[in-house]
Amino acid sequence: MPRTEPISAITPPAAGATTAPPGPAAETRPRGAGFDVLTLMCGLWLLTLAVVALVAPLLPLGEHQDSALTLAEPIYAPPDLASAHPLGTNALGLDLLARVIYGARISLVVCISAVLIGMAVGGIVGITAGYLRGKVDVVIGVLTNSLLAVPTLIMLIALASVLRPTPQNMVIALSLVAVPGMIRVARAQTLALSQREYVTVARALGARRSRVILRELLPNVALAIIPLGMIYISALIVAEASLSFLGIGIRPPQPTWGNMIAEGQDGKMEQYPFLVIVPAFFLFLTVFSFNLIGERLRKVWDTRQVKL
Amino acid sequence: MVNDVEAPRRAPRPKRARRAAGKAAQLLAVLLIVSFGTFMLSALLPGDPAVAILGEGHPPEAYEQVRQELGLNDPLLSRYVEWLSAVIRGDFGTSLIPPQSEVSSRLASAFPVSLQLAVMALILALVISIPLAMVSAYRAGGVVDRIVSAITFGILSVPSFVAGLLLIAIAVNQFELFPRAHWVRLTDSVPDNLYHAFLPVLTIALLEIPTFTRLLRSDLVNTLQEDFVLASRAKGMPSWRIMLFDAFRPSSYSIITVVGLALASLIGSTVIVETLFSLPGMGSLVVHAAGQGDLPIVQGAVLVIAVTYVVINTAVDAAYSIVDPRIRRAQN
Numbered sequence: 245m246p247r248t249e250p251i252s253a254i255t256p257p258a259a260g261a262t263t264a265p266p267g268p269a270a271e272t273r274p275r276g277a278g279f280d281v282l283t284l285m286c287g288l289w290l291l292t293l294a295v296v297a298l299v300a301p302l303l304p305l306g307e308h309q310d311s312a313l314t315l316a317e318p319i320y321a322p323p324d325l326a327s328a329h330p331l332g333t334n335a336l337g338l339d340l341l342a343r344v345i346y347g348a349r350i351s352l353v354v355c356i357s358a359v360l361i362g363m364a365v366g367g368i369v370g371i372t373a374g375y376l377r378g379k380v381d382v383v384i385g386v387l388t389n390s391l392l393a394v395p396t397l398i399m400l401i402a403l404a405s406v407l408r409p410t411p412q413n414m415v416i417a418l419s420l421v422a423v424p425g426m427i428r429v430a431r432a433q434t435l436a437l438s439q440r441e442y443v444t445v446a447r448a449l450g451a452r453r454s455r456v457i458l459r460e461l462l463p464n465v466a467l468a469i470i471p472l473g474m475i476y477i478s479a480l481i482v483a484e485a486s487l488s489f490l491g492i493g494i495r496p497p498q499p500t501w502g503n504m505i506a507e508g509q510d511g512k513m514e515q516y517p518f519l520v521i522v523p524a525f526f527l528f529l530t531v532f533s534f535n536l537i538g539e540r541l542r543k544v545w546d547t548r549q550v551k552l
Numbered sequence: 553m554v555n556d557v558e559a560p561r562r563a564p565r566p567k568r569a570r571r572a573a574g575k576a577a578q579l580l581a582v583l584l585i586v587s588f589g590t591f592m593l594s595a596l597l598p599g600d601p602a603v604a605i606l607g608e609g610h611p612p613e614a615y616e617q618v619r620q621e622l623g624l625n626d627p628l629l630s631r632y633v634e635w636l637s638a639v640i641r642g643d644f645g646t647s648l649i650p651p652q653s654e655v656s657s658r659l660a661s662a663f664p665v666s667l668q669l670a671v672m673a674l675i676l677a678l679v680i681s682i683p684l685a686m687v688s689a690y691r692a693g694g695v696v697d698r699i700v701s702a703i704t705f706g707i708l709s710v711p712s713f714v715a716g717l718l719l720i721a722i723a724v725n726q727f728e729l730f731p732r733a734h735w736v737r738l739t740d741s742v743p744d745n746l747y748h749a750f751l752p753v754l755t756i757a758l759l760e761i762p763t764f765t766r767l768l769r770s771d772l773v774n775t776l777q778e779d780f781v782l783a784s785r786a787k788g789m790p791s792w793r794i795m796l797f798d799a800f801r802p803s804s805y806s807i808i809t810v811v812g813l814a815l816a817s818l819i820g821s822t823v824i825v826e827t828l829f830s831l832p833g834m835g836s837l838v839v840h841a842a843g844q845g846d847l848p849i850v851q852g853a854v855l856v857i858a859v860t861y862v863v864i865n866t867a868v869d870a871a872y873s874i875v876d877p878r879i880r881r882a883q884n
Contacts, residue, residue: 386578390585393858393865395817397824398838405842405850406596482711486824489713490839505714513717514725524714532709539705 283540286533297349306339308346309497320516332518334507343499344526350500354411355480358418359473366426367469371461374434391424396483404492418480426469433468437461467545474538478531485527501527579866586858590851591632644852649844655852666833670818673756674811681764686795689772704762716755716828723751735831752829756822760814767810771803812868816861
């Protein structure tokens, strides 16, 4: 039985689906009007965060990891923008600003690499399945469904129970989460696109299969996959943070947003709310920005209703 | 598997039967692959399991004996078949970490808790999202619509462990409205159970409300532009009647699907909430086992969750084509 439309049209819930399929007439706003002040601010936030995370070792930040160096520092210092610890310190006197920035470094590097791997692998496999159809499609479909059968977090936890929680292993585990969703969207997109006139024209003109895939299909499939990638980055950031929050992801003393938020458990949060608020705020803004930009890109690049 | 499919009695419809058979075969393949992947988890473990069990510094014969006992010297495939046949009989082995109880009994006591949380969270999410979606769709693009869409978009970006921590900080520690870290089984006391389950259920529901609201809203907006709605309006029906009796049913198909899928994925995804609120469900079972390296429990739980997911997913697929006449016609 072919997948019914509403199922194939959405990103699979197992991978932390965040969006509803846009109905044909759901959005009445004109195309291109999607980029407003909010989107701009989200973009600026991500850009700033990325740059700061990139050059973190060069910045005059406090100590983020080695508590042996912070014996003289105050513990649980409340945030005070004028002091040496603008966002406060934690139980070991480590600087929270430095920790969120180094946390961003890990989160962004791990999740963006995982999504890039997922996009590359999922895109290629999905286009292949959608273009070749037949047995290849069935086999790929079964493999995709097998990956989707285990909910994201459970799969990550299961892998975390046997793999060491290094950033490299995190990338592998997280890309396994991103791949099946990418395959589905790339496949669905290819199925729709291969009926289009320009593909028929290319074939009629005698283009080889590889040329049709690379020159005609790939650019248009990419338009669907890149916005999904943005949304996946935010889902993976949450998944990674959840794992380290549960204590089975990347472990302290290496800071991540998840294990920083975990420091506020057991009543510490009531006494020192900034312990949780600082990383949670960064996490929220980043996830929100990726979601918003992904959503806007998807609206702007929606090729399904474009003629030719 | 092919033989299980009942051939239609009268007019033979080979296409349909073949499709059903193909579907069943694919389902079986998915289950086999998932079970193999679960089994292979043990192969991913770093180091020699014999060394992990005995510790270092023993003579090589001792390690060899342990390996023999565990069957580690047998070929992989025969070990898998043996494991799978035990699992099918309901024997998931015993846990490695004390208390060394049967994995199947641990799973049996954890599963109902997760199932209850997931079902209650979905009901709560629907109770909140359906009116929200209706109010937004009533004047699409209006002030209410934009406020609702901004709020749901914001909630979408709050990870559930942050939401849970905030709810605990406010409702439990600040105002002491709810208890924390206790679970009363539904069979012991229904009101107590509901009282204890409320906050965790709300945390999980928050996760689903944005998806449900946005999906139903966009479907409603589409339906409201149909001719039969216009006809009802022309007859002078009040808006609430049109919304409830004309527009809701045709708009509810995709949300039915999504609710079904959410139920399937929630049974495993309540991990965070179960850990935060110390609830004895599947999620906290897996997390504890994973933290201690108790592989049989992890394998058993993953398998049970995956099978549940696949079964519900298939049921939803089937139900969907029964409920929505348009799909049924398209398939025949």
